[in-house]
Amino acid sequence: MSLHSIKSENTKEKKGNSNKYKRCYDLYAEKSATHPINKYKINDHPTDPDLSKNLILDELLLDGNAKQNLATFCQTDVDINIHTLMDKCIDKNMIDKDEYPQTAEIESRCVHMIADLWNSPDSANTIGCSTTGSSEAAMLGGLALKWKWREQRKKEGKPCDRPNLITGPVQICWHKFVLYFDIELREIPMENGRLLMSPEEVLKRCDENTIGVVPTLGVTFTLQYENVRAISDALDKYHKETGLDIPIHVDAASGGFVAPFITPDLVWDFRLPRVKSINASGHKYGLSPLGVGWVIWRGKEDIHKDLIFNVNYLGGNMPTFSLNFSRPGGQIVSQYYNFIRHGREGYRAIHQACIDHGVYIGEEIKKMGIFDLIYDGKGALPGVCWLLKKDAKVKFNLFDLSDRMKTRGWQIASYTLPKNAESMIITRVLIRHGFSRDMASLLIDDIKRCLEYFEKHPLVKPLSKEEGEGFHH
CATH class of the missing domain: 3.40.640.10 (Type I PLP-dependent aspartate aminotransferase-like (Major domain))
Structure with missing residues (x-):
């Protein structure tokens, strides 16, 4: 291939890339991106597939971060082969x-x-x-x-x-x-x-x-x-x-x-x-x-x-x-x-790590002095449950704590127990595969920050059960 031909091919490639990048850059300037996305009826005309994808992905950004969702039992971390x-x-x-x-x-x-x-x-x-x-x-x-x-x-x-x-x-x-x-x-x-x-x-x-x-x-x-x-x-x-x-x-x-x-x-x-x-x-x-x-x-x-x-x-x-x-x-x-991938030994190692993280969180929660553990993370599922001590002199309830933790992306479940025990409000944290000790430490640090915040900014009216209860399973 002559030097002229090589230059010509390179020019075409650059032009192609330029058009590609220009199109991607211009997606949000297209008509469909300058109007609200349809919510109650189907469009009359097609929308660019990449733009359609991006508009939906943008909406999904408003969902919680699944990795920080410690309220769900469901697996949120799967490997690339899956x-x-x-x-x-x-x-x-x-x-x-x-x-x-x-x-x-x-x-x-x-x-x-x-x-x-x-x-x-x-x-x-x-x-x-x-x-x-x-x-x-x-x-x-x-x-x-x-x-x-x-x-x-x-x-x-x-x-x-x-x-x-x-x-x-x-x-x-x-x-x-x-x-x-x-x-x-x-x-x-x-x-x-x-x-x-x-x-x-x-x-x-x-x-x-x-x-x-x-x-x-x-x-x-x-x-x-x-x-x-x-x-x-x-x-x-x-x-x-x-x-x-x-x-x-x-x-x-x-x-x-x-x-x-x-x-x-x-x-x-x-x-x-x-x-x-x-x-x-x-x-x-x-x-x-x-x-x-x-x-x-x-x-x-x-x-x-x-x-x-x-x-x-x-x-x-x-x-x-x-x-x-x-x-x-x-x-x-x-x-x-x-x-096939994990075998019995792999499952044991994965779940034991999760158990250990739950136990660590329970120990740190207990050290704070204002909580009683209902479940300390030992002997059953990976996680921990706690409630406020009856004599805890605090300016918040557990619904307020869960709500405040959302400002850092954490989703933790606080709820009243069922009939005959509904006077008990508890917080539950679940640990699943994909959670690390570093994340556990960050969680504890953020709980401490929330306690400091409530101490400096006492709530005029704590959240009620109806206002604060965000957990339904």
Whole structure:
């Protein structure tokens, strides 16, 4: 190529780059950028795709910084390989088993891996499925309890029109479940001095219409584990005394992917014969992107055959059981990636680091002298909960503290506890993968700054429960 040709090509390239940069620079001078973005009706004409993207990204800047969101249980930090897998699976519909057989196979592998993690007596042959999250998974577990109870009542020639379910203070999905499927909820309320389900409180509510008992491994409000083993032992004794054989479904939405790695000797899972099913969120401590949950049954006999649909799959039948139909496959593939990528040792290391950060925060909060710890970060989920001391002489409440922390980008949950304990206002901080000790130190420094601010600028009127409560789960 001649020198003239090289110069000519370079000139063209520079002109091309110049036009490209000019166009990018001029995007915000285009007509669509000089008017408010449409909010209630679709445009009559197209908008430049790059500008459309930028306008939406600009709006998303107003969302909180996910990394500083210590109110959510959901995973907010995923590695670059998960982004690649999600992109490759964006067009895969999980429900089409015959069109995407390998994705269906990966889902099946995850089911058996999780069954093994939860000590299923026959993990290679049990039944389970993925869901859009642990709420759907919990409802599937509840439906199986109702169908099995109803079948037994019919065999005995007894009425089956008044089923009830016993829970502790639970996440709202169980309130939805009993409403949607016509079941009486016998929820054990929190009380001062007892914030968790106890065997004694369970037995007070049991009768022949009880379809099951639901302990929670990681209570939403306090992060603590309810004692599944003690509840199972109490129901075993109740069975011997009354003949009523009441099963357990464990809501392990968060703890299901923490306890097996951090406290493997804690017996809460299928090692207890009375535990018939377990649900968990893959997108919480399973480390997967939002949109995946899991429900596993102890054995195939623990789910009624009428609830299972058979889908043609590779020339055979695949059993399926879900409330949703079309849904993406990327989250399931990402869950499998996490299992392969981290292994048991990797999950243990990740969650132990999170546990340690929570313990550190709890220790620093206690040193401040005006807070009492409800949960110190040891023995259950990674995080910490606290409340103001009764004799704390301060000029703010915990709603004010959460609100003030937002000025530095932190989102921490402050809320009143449920019925019978609503006089208690607590603050809860959750620690997830992607959080560092440096961030924990920054959090503590900012809490101290807030305390200093309130000391210098006393509030005329602290935020009320209605004004300050920003946490709903």
